[in-house]
Amino acid sequence: MVTVHEVARVAGVSAATVSRYLNGTAKVSEDKRKAIESVIGQLNYKPNVLAQNLKTGSSRTIGLLTQSLISGYFADAMAGIDDALQGTGYAPLIVSGHWHADEEAERIELLIARRVDGLVILSGNLTDEQILDLSRRVPIVAFGRTLHGERAYGFRLDNYRGACEAVEHLVQHGHRDIAFIAGPADHLDAQARLAGYRDTLARHSIEERAALVLDGDFLESSGQAAVEQLLASGQRFTALFAANDLMAYGARLAMYRRGIRVPEDVSVIGFDDLHSSMYTTPPLTTVRQPLFDVGQSLGRAILNMIAQEPLAAEVPELSLVVRESVRRLD
Template sequence: MNKASVRPVATVHEVARAAGVSAATVSRVLNGTARVAEDKRLAIEQAIAQLNYKPNVLARNLKSGSSRTVGILTQSLASGYFADAMAGVDEALQGTGYAPLIVSGHWKPEEEAERIALLIARRVDGLVILSGKLEDERILALSEQVPIVAFGRELQGENARGFCLDNYRGACDAVEHLVQHGHRDIAFIAGPPDHRDAQARLAGYRDTLARHGIPQRTALEAPGDFSESGGLQALERLLASGQRFTAVFAANDLTAYGARLALYRRGIAVPDQVSVVGFDDLHSSMYTTPPLTTVRQPLFDVGQRLGRAILQMIRREPLALEAPQPTLVIRESVRAV
């Protein structure tokens, strides 16, 4: 490129001269820190366009003490579950001047704490935490340094708020759907035993059976880990045990995918011989064979609510943070017996 054709970078003082105002007035317009007469604002915007002025965002943010970033701690960058929630946060931030900075904790409390410390060191203005195993007390302590909103835990601190979806109610709805279709021998593939969502779904499964007078059969409760491979192995163990069941309630959709594969390999038709219900309603669940009946967690909506809430906390505005409700999505993986 011909060096002579490169336009030199304009300064704020050149913008001020072209607009016929002071450099301080230009700064107030750029920062939005004070009202400026409409004619002056228009003149400044025209001068900025003509001179192709690029403000030094980093320097301005350092001066104001704001990085204009929101940290997001997720647990997996590859999971569709967390991707939907992150997309919701990102949508809430669009057009606000704030950008997301995303890290993963990989379900390891010490790594979560390390990544949060890294985000705080990067001077994020607020922090969104998507699930995880870090203790609530540690999150409340960290909120003394930066505003925090969290999903998957109930928090009520001066500078920290969080909510959970009603996993118990969602599990009750899933099992109730199977019972209403005549199923009484309902297997359950659990999630990690130390995961609060998994615990709530197990309780919903057991309590719904009890309400209908269906005896609890621990032999039909298979351990799992919220993964496809865990669902596959759990269903294979159930089949090998010789226990009779006409339906499977999987603790999440990934588990249901693995269970469906185990049934396919045994030549067991879904739903003609065994019905399957999941939990989450991942995008791919409407395209499984057959499409999966599941409990929908409105994760994009969750992310939007978290994103709006952290902006309210950063701006010290009144906070409105209410949890959406899970709903049963009926597709084609359940039939009556």
């Protein structure tokens, strides 16, 4: 097995210089850096990462707490984080909290016990106070909340504006009887989308009808159940805005089973722009959350925080993606 000393001998530098280069503990001149990198490539040298970590006190890992390992929503964000970590020497260590605050706290403790250098939290039910308290032990970047602590930073997308654009699109297409499937009542993004729906109706002097606002939980089954409830009530509606794409899929299924055509009979808009939304029948008009870009911003932010560099996180903007699930009323 190739050793540090052999790399140093061939590169014409000291073993200490090679170690400094590998550990990043001190600057190495450009000539020496190039010589070391060339020899590492020639000899196919593989550093003993565990030994390096013990010396530096760094695991070169970023803990990543998601809420689902199979959701396309979280998968896009995780892919963006992974992209931001490429070439940095850091690797993600992923766990799921399953939307349970106690489980989220337990998983974070496991990550901290494994000496992650930083932590990225994708949504969840931990309070801001809990996250700020945890940040005393490890730097944290969080998505879905606004945080500005010494070792904690978080940002949210403008869900309110995104919902306003969705409802505005329906109104501009002549719709006034607009149903809404809400997300969980205690979820900040869901609250913002509901407020956007209500305020846009009010701006156009459209009276909100309580019977057209249905409860959902961001899962397909709740979208299906909401539409079944709506149809059973006999309420008139020409358009439906679902607070996320998954509930829009469930709503579409319920309509299909009742012979209701989209968009000929009812127009439908979702929220998220999951990859599959462009392949639904018809392709779904939806509010795009640029989740890959969000992940990249989160990844860059945690690296800056670990390096104690100024944060330069860019908050991506939402946009309405117009496809074929909305029609203009005559």
